[in-house]
Structure formats: C-alpha cells, structure tokens
Amino acid sequence: xxxxxxxxxxxxxxxxLEGEPAREGEAPAQQEAPPGPEAPAQQEAxxxxxxxxxxxxxAxxxxxAQQEAPREGDAPAGRPVVEVSPAVHKRLTTxxxxxxxxxxxxxxxxxxxxxITPRSDKExxxxxxxxxQLWAMRNDAPYTVHAPEGLSDRWRPTxxxxxxxxxxxxxxVAWHLGFVTPGDEYAALEQSNEKASEYxxxxxxxSKPVGTQQVNGQTWTKYHREDKQANxxxxxxxxxxxxxxxGTATYEELAVLAxxxxxxxxxxxxxxxxxxxxxxxx
Numbered sequence: 227x228x229x230x231x232x233x234x235x236x237x238x239x240x241x242x243l244e245g246e247p248a249r250e251g252e253a254p255a256q257q258e259a260p261p262g263p264e265a266p267a268q269q270e271a272x273x274x275x276x277x278x279x280x281x282x283x284x285a286x287x288x289x290x291a292q293q294e295a296p297r298e299g300d301a302p303a304g305r306p307v308v309e310v311s312p313a314v315h316k317r318l319t320t321x322x323x324x325x326x327x328x329x330x331x332x333x334x335x336x337x338x339x340x341x342i343t344p345r346s347d348k349e350x351x352x353x354x355x356x357x358x359q360l361w362a363m364r365n366d367a368p369y370t371v372h373a374p375e376g377l378s379d380r381w382r383p384t385x386x387x388x389x390x391x392x393x394x395x396x397x398x399v400a401w402h403l404g405f406v407t408p409g410d411e412y413a414a415l416e417q418s419n420e421k422a423s424e425y426x427x428x429x430x431x432x433s434k435p436v437g438t439q440q441v442n443g444q445t446w447t448k449y450h451r452e453d454k455q456a457n458x459x460x461x462x463x464x465x466x467x468x469x470x471x472x473g474t475a476t477y478e479e480l481a482v483l484a485x486x487x488x489x490x491x492x493x494x495x496x497x498x499x500x501x502x503x504x505x506x507x508x
Contacts, residue, residue, distance in 0.1 A: 356386035374486040380408035413473040430458035
C-alpha cells in the first residue's frame, strides 16, 4: 500500500524555514516589514511632479479661438479661394497711395503719347471710283453725259451720286461728281437735264451772275456766294443740259475742271475715265 503525501505536507516542504538559506535557483522570500509607525505616503511612492494645469487651461481657449476665428485671407463660405503670390498680394493691398501713384504714371504716359502723335484738323475724305456711275450715265441717261478726262492724280474723286436714272423719263436725271483739288479745296461737277433756270441757281448757291469766263473757247457764267465762300462756273448746252462746276476752289481750278469735260459716247465706251492733259483758257 502506497502512502500518499498530503498537499499540506508538500507545501510545508517547499516553504523554507525561517533562518534557512534559500535554495539555489529560488528567489528569497520577501520579509515582512517589522511593525512600527507607518511611513508617510510620500515615502512609499514618490510620484513625478505633475505639470501645472494652468497652461492647459489657457491653451484650450486659444485653440478654440483659432478654430472659431477665420484665418486671414480665407474666403467666405460658398466662394472659391484664389491663391496669389506674396508679391501680387502686396500690390493688391498697398493702399490708396500706391494706386494713386500707378494712375499718375499711366496718365503721364497717355499725355506723352498724345503730345508726340501727329494730328490734323482737316477731314480726310475717302477716294471713290466713279467708273460704274459713268458707265450707267453713258448708257442709260436720256442725254449725252460729260465727264472729266485728263485730270492729274492730284485731283482726287471723293463722291459720286446719281439721281433720277431708271425712272422711265419721269424725272430729271442728274449726276454729282466731287473732287479734292490740288490746292486742297473742294470742286464738284453737277449736270442735269432739269430746267436750267431752276437747276443752275440751286447748284451755284446764287442767282446773280458776277461775270463770264472763257474756257477752251466756251463761255461760262461766273457765280459767287460770299457767306459760303462758293465759286461757280455754269454753262447750258443747246439740248438743255446744264453743266455747273462749283465749290471752294478758285476760279482757276474750276476752269481746269470745266476744260476737262468731254462728251461720252455710248458706243464702245470704256468703263473707267481716260487720261490726258486738260486744256484751259480764260
């Protein structure tokens, strides 16, 4: 019969007796502290000094203020944020002084450009091609049309108008042809089959002749309108067609225009005016 060792006996064997040295490999048993006055709690555990709560309390309002207050440059809600460089931001926020300085510089630049730009008070009229009107008058007018031939390039045509053409003979047919003369004045050829006693005074701006002038052996009647500084030479052809050269040009330049007028044939007529020297006389 085998003896069984009670658990209490084995526990007693494992526990060393007081004063007996500890077995090899075993940790010494913790000895109980002798009775006596209790040590203060600070001696038992010396905790590390805790940080003062005051900085944490002050940091919390600052953090909340930073969260509540929008940062400088933030766009309002609902608007896109446009990022600009520091240089651009500085220019945009320099204030009224910088803006006034920039505007003053621009104004000086504009004044300088205006001062050096050449200007002219005279109106520059465009040059027109009256070949189409001449062709229409030459072929469709109820009378033989007269047109200038041989004028120099310094006579610049600036206007050409037809009236009454294509009305079936119910109205008078008139042609206006305006020029800028070599003397930088205005001269116009006016011709029509309207009644001469009505047409000539209206085109000459006067009903009182001031004399006559011979041009290429033909007699032209002179008119003058003082308030409009208008000079005119008029002549009525045997068929009832009236020719009037009028404008601010001198009588000498008007005589050049009158002397260049030639009757235009309907047969094989060119579309553009011909060139050549115009004869004048007095």
